[in-house]
Amino acid sequence: MAEELEYLSGFGAHLSSEAIPGALPRHQNNPLLCPLGLYAEQLSGTSFTSPRHLNQCSWFYRIKPSVTHEPFYPCIPGNKCLISEFNQHTTSATPTQLRWRPAEFSEIPTDFIDGLYTVCGAGSSFLRHGYAIHMYVANKSMEGRAFCNADGDFLIVPQHGKLFITTECGKLYAQPGEIVVIPQGFRFSIDLPDGDSRGYVAEIFGTHFRLPDLGPIGANGLAAPRDFLVPKAWYEDASYPNYTIVQKFGGELFMAKQDFSPFNVVAWHGNYVPYKYDLSKFCPFNTVLFDHADPSINTVLTAPTYKPGVALLDFVIFPPRWLVAENTFRPPYYHRNCMTEFMGLIHGVYEAKQDGFLPGGASLHSCMTPHGPDTKTFEATISRNEVNEPFRIEGTLAFMFESSLIPRVCQWALESPGLDKDYYQCWIGLKSHFSHNKESVDENGTKSSDIPQS
């Protein structure tokens, strides 16, 4: 059933969709009486007065408007592992290289809302600047409840288990290797047809994802706009005695009851929409002669700040591709970065880590924290003779959320049994290969250069 879903296509396009022909008003947004007796409702994803090229909104034509619900109350117990303000009270600062093993699946029935937990982040959803990096481990479909995130946009990266997502614009299906973006304010519900499910979520506050500029690459390459797929209108005219809307607002969960399905939009139009993207459609560019290109060459989506070229959050992938650079150390270089790098692995082995970085696991290298290939990767690379031969990296898909804002880390992530306390060991074995006039000091403090040569 999921595979049969049809989509509209085009990143940032102004689209329209009707589940019943004629349900969209012609030539105006809010006629006195909408076709089929529907209500008109606008969802604004940018301020009304945002410049036209940034403005995002959609019009829904729905059976009842979304305001038709009882008051919001705090969810009890809610989900105490969600954070949207990163300060000394909620989180810790650490420059240490961090790595986590994949979270284990649980027997306890857990849906996407309950299974979501924040790992780190920066800024504040209230101040509309910052981001949160969450992960989820769940095994149960959301039943009789929809989620609405008032704080920001979710970029969901499933790592294990398919996601079958119903949104106000219609249905989306995503499997590991694909991503889904659910913009701020959309109501959605996630079914987990495979049961056990795990993945990563980047949440951005106060802006939306864009396709990166291509500069000298030209007009084509990387992620193509037409490969972004948007649901077609789908609705249910269903009454539920106790349907619950769970609203994330300032990182806290609130719930409101209503007696009908929120997925009652018969037609919609606009450019503020959920979408999915299959990462295998990405068209990678890279060096074709020598040296290692910076990973920004593999940017799929970027959420900008007001500083040119400085991202609030870039989504970068390391997909299968040819490596052809000659006389070049081809794995990632050793580096320290003013940007922070959070990485995840969807499947396979990452090119900079021979072991320890596992599918479903994660790593965090904060601002200016040194990192790079582990000892095994370094030694294997320099001892290989065929380094000039073209080589196809296969069977792997890693990704990075890269941000200019420095994250603070949640306590549960630092105390998690999944935290790899020995992560630093993967570099400790890197030995000096320096061989020019090597100086040593013996146990008497005598320098080798002071010992007369016979």
Ligand SMILES: O=C(O)Cc1cc(O)ccc1O
């Ligand atoms: O740290 C990492 O593994 C990500 C990364 C990859 C790369 O090819 C170059 C720089 C970089 O930060």
Ligand SMILES: [Fe+2]
């Ligand atoms: Fe890096």
